Amino acid sequence: MSPLLETRALTAFYGDFQALFGIDFEIDAGEVVAIVGANSAGKSTFLGAVCGLLRVSASQVLLDGDPVGGLPAHRIAAQGIALVPEGRRLFPSLTVEENLLAGGYLGRSGEWNLDRVYALFPALRARRRAFPEALSGGEQQMTAIGRALMANPRLLACDEISLGLAPVVVRDLYASLGDVARAGLSIIVVEQDVSLAQRVSHRLYCFQEGRVSLVGVSLSLTRAEISHAYFGV
């Protein structure tokens, strides 16, 4: 059986600059996979390439074994991959609730709706009519995650959701994601915090300069192995 999502020798470019040099990656249904790495290791580029924001060739990205590489982002979204983008990227002229509804634009069927999101993040219910700029960083991130869940995805990709947030807020966010994962959703977590990434994931990839420098079962990897793969020293 083919994995839910697989990339084979994935390469990606920004103009003439090559950012990814042949990434082999896979995630199964119900699995949580972390990607760690230093700045500019290619983590966000990888998510962008998978989600259709960068040009890649068809056979480099397989969803259920079918080539989907190079499809425009809105077609990838329709296939059930939802991204929580780095920096949250909420729509500033939409309220919290409208942002969530925008996430459900395609109307894919599934368990996620406004009530489920408000049950996962009770703080958002009170702020449903607020605009994103009036929210705290944590609330903004909850909205961004809720918006992605509203798409009823098969795969949720989270890009550095801990960035700029207080540790206690990060803990709560990951606790909520844990609930989501236990309900059976596949999640890719891109994180700078290695020990956090290890704790929340089944398997872990380490990227270095656009290549996979380490892959393994999260809890069996040692600190030394990861820091070697992370920094290349």
Place this chain on the structure above:
Amino acid sequence: MPTSASELVGWADTLLQGVLLGGLYALFAMGLSLAFGVMRLVNIAHGDLIVLASFAAIALGLGTGWGPLAAFLVIVPAMAALGYALQRLMLNRTLGGDALPPLLVTFGLSIVVQNGLLEAFSADPRGLGAGGLETASIRLTSGIAVGWLPLIVFAVAAAITLGLERTFGRTRYGRAFRAASDDPVTAELMGMSHRHVYALAMAVSLAIVAAAGIFLAMRTTVAPSDGPGYLLYAFEAVIIGGMGSFWGTWAGGIILGVVQGVGFRLDPGWGILAGHLACLAVLLIRPRGLFPRTRG
């Protein structure tokens, strides 16, 4: 004193006719406001597309003998289709970077439309017969009568404004319009093809342009070179009202109509100039317009 009483009635009539004329200006401006609001696209060909719709209605009338109602049923969908194609095939390619390419392309389109109309219809002004509707009126008092046609135009403008506000505020497509306007890349991640969303917005814009053009041809005569003047009125209404709010644009059109009417009453040579001066005054005093969108 009979003179001052009739003077008063005269002013009331001027204001009323100005408000009704403003309904037509609001229709001119609404499509421009919509395209700017969703795509940050300033459509220099907007006025020429209004005139194109006028001539399409005139040609349809001449060719088939059908009345203005048929013109609405045929030309509004046709202009909407034209808008979709125009945005999808041409204007989308100009967006996303510099502000200049869309200006240049729509400026070129303006010249093409004007010269195409000149070639097809000659420079003669023409109008669209409305079967007596254009002269029918209701007498309110001894000095004031209201034309049925301006009244209908006013009501349609208000209905379209209300419809746009509701659509943008409450529907799935309205959220998509606003989301794609805020951040087209992130909108793509939600499954919204921003190229499609933009093309839909231009389709709605040109559907309103079609209605404006048909009403214009019923109300007065049009010539192929008239477009830039109507573009100017539309711009002025948007600037007076403030960007990003349909009711603001509507109010801007009404104010422009009233100011022009008052100007005409003071001196028949001053009407249009009074409108321009009002627009300049708003730019000086409240550069964001009288009713800018407030949020948050």
